[in-house]
Structure formats: structure tokens, C-alpha cells
Amino acid sequence: xxxxxxxxxxxxxxxxxxxxxxxxxxxxxxxxxxxxxxxxxxxxxxxxxxxxxxxxxxxxxxxxxxxxxxxxxxxxxxxxxxxxxxxxxxxxxxxxxxxxxxxxxxxxxxxxxxxxxxxxxxxxxxxxxxxxxxxxxxxxxxxxxxxxxxxxxxxxxxxxxxxxxxxxxxxxxxxxxxxxxxxxxxxxxxxxxxxxxxxxxxxxxxxxxxxxxx
Numbered sequence: 001x002x003x004x005x006x007x008x009x010x011x012x013x014x015x016x017x018x019x020x021x022x023x024x025x026x027x028x029x030x031x032x033x034x035x036x037x038x039x040x041x042x043x044x045x046x047x048x049x050x051x052x053x054x055x056x057x058x059x060x061x062x063x064x065x066x067x068x069x070x071x072x073x074x075x076x077x078x079x080x081x082x083x084x085x086x087x088x089x090x091x092x093x094x095x096x097x098x099x100x101x102x103x104x105x106x107x108x109x110x111x112x113x114x115x116x117x118x119x120x121x122x123x124x125x126x127x128x129x130x131x132x133x134x135x136x137x138x139x140x141x142x143x144x145x146x147x148x149x150x151x152x153x154x155x156x157x158x159x160x161x162x163x164x165x166x167x168x169x170x171x172x173x174x175x176x177x178x179x180x181x182x183x184x185x186x187x188x189x190x191x192x193x194x195x196x197x198x199x200x201x202x203x204x205x206x207x208x209x210x211x212x213x214x
């Protein structure tokens with residue numbers, strides 16, 4: 001919008017106040033009258049361009065504002081407030097985020113990185129060491145030992161290196177879980193086989209005893 005107003009040469013309406021009306025007993029020169037009329041025309045053009053760029057909702061809320069300068073100032077206040085609110089929300093969302101068990105840690109790590117991407121969009125800066133340390137603290141309860149091992153490392157990790165460590169650890173955990181489940185399944189089958197063999201032996205003993213009694 002700023003570029004458009006500069007291009008059509010009416011941006012000055014947002015900066016320059018309207019030339020004053022003459023006093024009751026003051027005679028005004030033709031040049032002053034023309035200057036004020038020109039200002040009114042340019043202000044209407046500027047105001048029209050601003051309103052034309054609005055959504056219907058914004059237009060309905062602001063179309064009664066009388067001058068381009070007042071309209072611009074009201075919009076500026078509105079969006080500065082919204083931007084500040086949005087920044088507070090993003091900051092809170094990062095620091096309040098906690099990883100949970102039962103979900104992929106890498107999926108949750110990606111969600112955190114998405115929040116951090118919004119930091120860049122709002123030109124917010126956060127020291128990478130603080131970011132990495134905070135993410136380590138957010139790891140789920142079942143990752144307690146791994147979390148402690150990361151905290152006691154002598155060298156500092158950047159965000160990408162932390163992501164690599166988390167991915168490797170999660171892959172190892174998946175592999176161990178798969179082996180454990182396979183082992184349990186094997187033991188379960190083995191136990192059933194032993195039970196069946198024992199039942200057959202009991203049945204055979206009973207059958208032999210029954211034949212002897214006859």
C-alpha cells in the first residue's frame with residue numbers, strides 16, 4: 001500500500017496536516033484556498049486507495065474515518081497491537097511446548113522447528129544455545145537418561161546437530177523395541193509349545209493308567 005500511495009503521489013496526505021481554515025475576519029488568498037482544495041482532493045484519493053485495498057470486514061469498520069491520515073494511524077495502531085500479540089503468542093508457544101511419550105520425538109521436534117520458523121518471520125531472535133537447551137529440557141519422560149547425557153556433553157550442539165542426535169536415538173529405540181517384541185513373541189510361542197507337550201504327556205499317562213485299570 002505504501003508503494004501505491006507513493007506512486008500516485010498522495011502519500012504526503014498521511015504525513016502533512018490539512019492547511020488551516022482562515023479566521024473569521026481574515027482574508028484568504030486565492031493560492032491558500034487552492035492549496036486547501038487541492039489537499040482535500042488528494043486526501044480523498046489517498047483515503048479511497050487505502051479503503052479500496054481493504055477486505056469487506058475492514059472496510060465496514062473504517063469507511064467512516066474522515067481523513068487518510070487518521071485512517072492510516074488507526075490501521076497502524078491496530079496492526080502494531082496485533083503483531084505484538086502474535087509475537088507474545090509465539091514466544092509462549094515455544095517455551096510452553098512439552099514433548100510427550102507415545103508420539104515420535106522427531107515429529108515433535110519438527111513442530112518446534114515450525115514455531116521457531118515463525119520467530120524469523122516476526123524478526124525475533126533467540127540465542128541458539130538457549131533454543132537447544134530448551135528443546136533438550138522438553139524431551140519426554142522416557143528419554144530422561146538420554147536428556148541427562150546431552151546436558152553433560154562437553155561440546156555444545158547447534159539445532160541441526162541436536163536433530164541428528166535425536167533421530168539416531170529414536171531409530172535405535174525403534175530397533176530395540178522391534179527386537180524385544182520379536183523375542184517376546186518367540187518366548188510366547190515357546191511357552192505355548194511347552195504347555196502343549198506337557199498336556200500331551202499328561203493325557204498319555206492318563207490313557208495308560210486307564211488301560212492298566214481295565
